Amino acid sequence: MDKIRIAVDAMGGDFAPESEIRGSIEAALEKSKEIEVILVGKEEVLKNKITGLNLSVPENFSIVNAKDVIAMDESPSDSLRNKPESSLSVSISLQKENKADASISAGNTGANMAHSTFKLGRLKGIGRPTIGTILPSANKISLVIDAGASVDCKPRHLLEFAVMGSIYMNTMFKVENPRVGLLSIGEEKSKGNELTFQAFELLEKSSLNFVGNVEGGDILRGNADIFVCDGFIGNIILKFAESILDLLKYKFKAYSELGLIKKLKTGIIKGVMKESLSDFDYQNYGGVPLLGVNGVSLIGHGKSSSLAIKNMIFKAEEMVRKEVNKKIETEISKYLEK
Amino acid sequence: MDKIRIAVDAMGGDFAPESEIRGSIEAALEKSKEIEVILVGKEEVLKNKITGLNLSVPENFSIVNAKDVIAMDESPSDSLRNKPESSLSVSISLQKENKADASISAGNTGANMAHSTFKLGRLKGIGRPTIGTILPSANKISLVIDAGASVDCKPRHLLEFAVMGSIYMNTMFKVENPRVGLLSIGEEKSKGNELTFQAFELLEKSSLNFVGNVEGGDILRGNADIFVCDGFIGNIILKFAESILDLLKYKFKAYSELGLIKKLKTGIIKGVMKESLSDFDYQNYGGVPLLGVNGVSLIGHGKSSSLAIKNMIFKAEEMVRKEVNKKIETEISKYLEK
Numbered sequence: 018m019d020k021i022r023i024a025v026d027a028m029g030g031d032f033a034p035e036s037e038i039r040g041s042i043e044a045a046l047e048k049s050k051e052i053e054v055i056l057v058g059k060e061e062v063l064k065n066k067i068t069g070l071n072l073s074v075p076e077n078f079s080i081v082n083a084k085d086v087i088a089m090d091e092s093p094s095d096s097l098r099n100k101p102e103s104s105l106s107v108s109i110s111l112q113k114e115n116k117a118d119a120s121i122s123a124g125n126t127g128a129n130m131a132h133s134t135f136k137l138g139r140l141k142g143i144g145r146p147t148i149g150t151i152l153p154s155a156n157k158i159s160l161v162i163d164a165g166a167s168v169d170c171k172p173r174h175l176l177e178f179a180v181m182g183s184i185y186m187n188t189m190f191k192v193e194n195p196r197v198g199l200l201s202i203g204e205e206k207s208k209g210n211e212l213t214f215q216a217f218e219l220l221e222k223s224s225l226n227f228v229g230n231v232e233g234g235d236i237l238r239g240n241a242d243i244f245v246c247d248g249f250i251g252n253i254i255l256k257f258a259e260s261i262l263d264l265l266k267y268k269f270k271a272y273s274e275l276g277l278i279k280k281l282k283t284g285i286i287k288g289v290m291k292e293s294l295s296d297f298d299y300q301n302y303g304g305v306p307l308l309g310v311n312g313v314s315l316i317g318h319g320k321s322s323s324l325a326i327k328n329m330i331f332k333a334e335e336m337v338r339k340e341v342n343k344k345i346e347t348e349i350s351k352y353l354e355k
Numbered sequence: 356m357d358k359i360r361i362a363v364d365a366m367g368g369d370f371a372p373e374s375e376i377r378g379s380i381e382a383a384l385e386k387s388k389e390i391e392v393i394l395v396g397k398e399e400v401l402k403n404k405i406t407g408l409n410l411s412v413p414e415n416f417s418i419v420n421a422k423d424v425i426a427m428d429e430s431p432s433d434s435l436r437n438k439p440e441s442s443l444s445v446s447i448s449l450q451k452e453n454k455a456d457a458s459i460s461a462g463n464t465g466a467n468m469a470h471s472t473f474k475l476g477r478l479k480g481i482g483r484p485t486i487g488t489i490l491p492s493a494n495k496i497s498l499v500i501d502a503g504a505s506v507d508c509k510p511r512h513l514l515e516f517a518v519m520g521s522i523y524m525n526t527m528f529k530v531e532n533p534r535v536g537l538l539s540i541g542e543e544k545s546k547g548n549e550l551t552f553q554a555f556e557l558l559e560k561s562s563l564n565f566v567g568n569v570e571g572g573d574i575l576r577g578n579a580d581i582f583v584c585d586g587f588i589g590n591i592i593l594k595f596a597e598s599i600l601d602l603l604k605y606k607f608k609a610y611s612e613l614g615l616i617k618k619l620k621t622g623i624i625k626g627v628m629k630e631s632l633s634d635f636d637y638q639n640y641g642g643v644p645l646l647g648v649n650g651v652s653l654i655g656h657g658k659s660s661s662l663a664i665k666n667m668i669f670k671a672e673e674m675v676r677k678e679v680n681k682k683i684e685t686e687i688s689k690y691l692e693k
Contacts, residue, residue, distance in 0.1 A: 092545075153602065153606075154602070155601070155605045168540070168547075168548040169548045200591060201587075202503055202586075202591065209506075209587075210506040210585075232590075233593065233595035233596075234594040234597055234598035234601075235594075236595060236598070237595070237599065237601065238598055238601060238602070246591075248540075252570075252571065253570070253588060254571060254591065254592070256572035257592060260571070260576055261575065261599055263493070263576060264575040285624070286623070286624050288620075
């Protein structure tokens with residue numbers, strides 16, 4: 018396969034454009050034969066910054082101008098209407114024009130989903146694109162899908178999430194025959210709500226490795242590889258999980274203030290926590306793909322460092338090379354409504 | 356007020372009837388002037404056990420016979436149909452017959468909710484009874500309501516949960532003017548799903564201390580006192596939260612196996628964790644009431660110890676004395692559909 022061309026939104030993210038510039042140049046240098054990196058943003062600003070940072074630019078690196086920037090708190094629909102020349106929008110359009118194979122952004126998540134879905138369109142057979150989130154588990158990792166791209170889902174959408182999640186876990190994380198669980202409020206088939214009752218039927222008939230209903234406690238225990246749910250629930254779980262470390266820090270701080278020995282003990286704990294709980298840190302998993310769109314679009318954490326940007330670029334390359342989208346279309350075609 | 360009469364299901368729970376017997380007798384002894392405890396179950400079995408345990412029985416303690424037992428995994432609807440003379444069913448019926456003011460059980464949660472709702476009926480103005488769950492937070496505690504009693508809720512039900520949760524937190528936990536948050540996927544009013552959009556309108560118009568949408572990460576951070584949601588979501592969060600300690604133990608164990616110093620460090624951590632994270636232990640909060648039924652019915656953890664049973668009895672007494680149900684009826688009457 019030729020070089021994979023990755024468009025990088027230079028203006029999104031809390032540390033833009035420096036993280037994006039450094040990450041892009043490092044990625045281009047490290048994989049000079051495998052990828053081409055196209056940095057998208059205000060050309061003047063980017064060029065001055067590169068000079069200011071005293072960086073030299075490799076051959077497989079280029080800049081494409083985009084005059085607008087979408088703010089982190091801007092409404093996705095407003096940004097679609099009003100900012101066709103934003104760095105995010107132009108990055109994604111490059112795929113449409115066959116000038117890039119993938120795009121990544123650490124900017125406004127909602128805007129990224131909206132622009133990607135609108136511009137790239139959906140894969141054949143997919144009604145709702147989705148993002149999954151990786152959580153740590155006793156069995157290594159769990160994928161909760163959908164994690165907030167899609168709410169008020171129909172049963173069919175949950176089947177689509179299960180298919181996309183299975184292919185993603187198998188292709189990108191090498192999980193063999195991933196176990197698909199339907200997130201519910203009891204293991205028995207009779208426990209759940211209207212949505213899960215109907216989704217259960219679809220999943221049971223599918224050729225996926227469906228293990229039945231799973232509960233909230235099964236995610237961290239790793240009793241399935243994929244936890245399928247409506248994005249309203251997935252997002253609440255994701256945000257809840259991200260807040261656990263905050264509470265632990267608070268509790269340990271309160272404990273350390275109870276006396277000197279307790280303070281010493283807490284000092285030791287901090288180091289251990291950092292080492293052994295780093296899995297809870299969203300950033301370690303790099304960007305997450307918006308699955309189900311007709312292209313490769315990765316969404317990064319707002320706080321992405323240059324290392325995170327570099328890793329996202331490599332992940333985008335991998336998704337293109339491994340033809341994740343083709344696999345999704347082939348698998349979902351089995352379930353097209355007649 | 357006269358003595359409060361508490362019926363105790365002696366046969367529910369993993370450690371029944373011993374926990375129930377000990378807890379009931381201890382409670383009766385400790386509050387001989389305030390309460391009467393009625394232990395409900397197989398009379399022969401209970402009497403023999405009391406003799407076997409060499410316990411003497413106080414005056415404000417009695418036994419009522421019930422010949423059946425509902426198993427922990429029995430279907431609630433089956434138990435309603437087939438076990439009218441179960442210890443759970445008889446305990447609740449004593450309220451109906453004005454022979455008890457409250458009932459508690461550490462047995463089958465679903466059966467307890469079904470029997471309580473069916474036998475006691477609902478308070479005026481309440482469409483769906485609810486259970487809340489207490490989680491630890493940086494602000495002391497958070498109430499997530501509904502935690503699994505009711506799924507596929509309508510907007511009106513979320514308003515009811517908010518009203519009942521506010522009164523519960525104010526009356527039983529002394530939280531002044533409790534802050535009510537609507538659990539959603541973004542702080543803005545425009546973020547959420549069909550259910551929350553409509554519930555937002557109802558809550559906004561109410562006289563509750565409504566603080567708007569809150570996210571999953573706000574629960575442990577304590578950014579509201581009450582987190583209102585459909586029971587499908589509340590139950591998944593509750594189960595997820597209960598599993599955090601399991602994952603931490605697993606992670607620390609893996610870390611301790613990496614070497615002697617790491618092992619020593621982990622040894623210290625275990626003690627600190629136990630002391631400072633005990634809030635995550637569901638049992639510490641004792642039983643939770645099924646709010647919205649025309650009576651006082653407390654649901655205990657299956658693993659309830661005799662101490663937990665005793666605390667549940669005291670909590671039931673408190674709920675009766677503080678007239679929680681009267682407060683709910685008065686408040687909800689403001690929102691009756693015209």
